[in-house]
Amino acid sequence: MARMTMIEALRSAMDVKLSDDPGVIVFGEDVGYFGGVFRCTAGLQAKYGEERVFDTPINESAIVGLAIGMAAHGMRPCVEIQFADYVYPAYDQITQEAARLRHRSNQQFTCPMVVRMPTGGGIFGGQTHSQSPEALFTHVAGLKVVIPSTPYDAKGLLIAAIEDPDPVIFLEPKRIYNGPFYGDHAGKSVPWSAHPAGEVPEDHYIVPLGRAAIRREGADLTILAYGTMVYVAERAVEQAGIDAEIIDLRTLLPLDLATIVASVEKTGRCVVLHEATRTSGFGAELIAEVQQACFWHLRAPLLRVTGWDAPYPHAQEWDYFPSVSRVVAALAKVMED
Known part of the structure; x- marks a missing residue:
């Protein structure tokens, strides 16, 4: 066991899967050299190279479209949309292509991909960095929708999502990335406890999808x-x-x-x-x-x-x-x- 914040637990999940499965690819805006705007992918490009962890243009529909093509041909892309608010240009790709691929191909193809997105408020990001769009995805047959609340669950659920044969929308509450926070009406962000990290195994484990x-x-x-x-x-x-x-x-x-x-x-x-x-x-x-x-x-x-x-x-x-x-x-x- 190691003490990890949710950010560190998510990074550990991707590290585990990049290590044990050559078909896992991580990409998105700024996730490579910079390590992601929230640092969830920090160090992964240096460890696994630019062909396995790489940056993309600011084009969400292209990010998801590329992931669908990779997934249909046997890879397991884990892509990041920098903020959940940015996903709308890719909504067509997710709902019309990824979610339906298994059924429209009569199960000749599956779409084992994960779309990671920071969700919710708490950072004074305003209207285009703070939305909570989970209901838009729970309405779509063929998707799975996951929202963790602890570092332990974040890692186990993300590994389970990457290993799942179908597309998973993985929403990460940014307000608890570095530990639980609440706020007062003056807008101050106050830590919930002095120990924001949780006990997380360093190796492979899963938290099964679909269990509360x-x-x-x-x-x-x-x-x-x-x-x-x-x-x-x-x-x-x-x-x-x-x-x-x-x-x-x-x-x-x-x-x-x-x-x-x-x-x-x-x-x-x-x-x-x-x-x-x-x-x-x-x-x-x-x-x-x-x-x-x-x-x-x-x-x-x-x-x-x-x-x-x-x-x-x-x-x-x-x-x-x-x-x-x-x-x-x-x-x-x-x-x-």
Whole structure:
């Protein structure tokens, strides 16, 4: 075991796969010599050479299009889109080509590729560096969608994603790249703890896709969260003094509905938490699934705590985020019913 931040864990995952599989290729904007804008690929080009880790032009559709061609011919590209906000020019390639390749070819071809993207806010990046577009990909049959919340999971999930035979959208919450952070309304970024790194094996291991993790067991209510919001949920539960069960989804597609249902049937209450805007966010799908599967077990209405339905604010991003206080208020409301 070694102590790693999420950035270091992701780099370790790519290092492991570049080492054990000559078909793995890493490329994207600035991921080579510079090592990525967040340094996730630092040192990999020097270790594996420019043919295995290389820079591309600022052309997201070309990055993904090249990856699809490589994947269809037996390679396993792991590409980086510098910010999730930049992915829209490649959305056609991802949804119309990568996601459909297995089915449209009658399984003659598969598309084992990973598209890594930093997602969410927390760095004052403004509207074009802070979006949370996960719901746009969970609507697309043929994709898998992953959002880790810990260094251990980040490495294990990324290795599993690279080894998967189908395309995986791998969203990395930049706000927790170097450890969990929350903020106050003055916009200050405050570390969650003095120990942002986690224990991570240095060699190969996987965290299976499609399995949620119970971060905290409880009997009063269930909180469904992923990415940065797992830590917001934990702090809210501490402040509220409620015996809540916190489920970290980890993989949004495929969704571990069995773990969710078992928890809600036990607690009878559910709060859904995500950073993305409320309308048509992934929380709506979660609520629909819980309502359908657990209706006769529910003791209170389901609630969502999300980002606002507004363009992402630059200077007021900490007011945009679902705050600990907003989550505490939601927990109290659900417990009243």
